[in-house]
Amino acid sequence: MTDRERYAPGPASGAQVRKDGEKWTLILVRELRHPPEKVWQALTDPAHLREWAPFDADRSLRTVEPR
Numbered sequence: 523m524t525d526r527e528r529y530a531p532g533p534a535s536g537a538q539v540r541k542d543g544e545k546w547t548l549i550l551v552r553e554l555r556h557p558p559e560k561v562w563q564a565l566t567d568p569a570h571l572r573e574w575a576p577f578d579a580d581r582s583l584r585t586v587e588p589r
Contacts, residue, residue, distance in 0.1 A: 529576040 538549040554561055564570045566583040 531576070 534548075534550055536551060540547045540549065556564075562584075564574065568579040568582065571577070571579050571583075
């Protein structure tokens with residue numbers, strides 16, 4: 523069994539949820555030791571996501587696509 527298969531999410535400590543009309547926003551605040559550019563790359567680049575996230579992305583998550 524891989525680390526991904528064993529992943530069990532815990533509570534999102536300090537998370538906030540806001541609703542504005544039909545739009546919902548989830549806010550998580552974390553203090554990280556890395557520069558913003560490196561964090562953004564880890565959050566949006568599929569090659570970097572594979573290193574830590576419990577999911578796979580088939581495209582860059584840097585841009586918003588309409589639904």
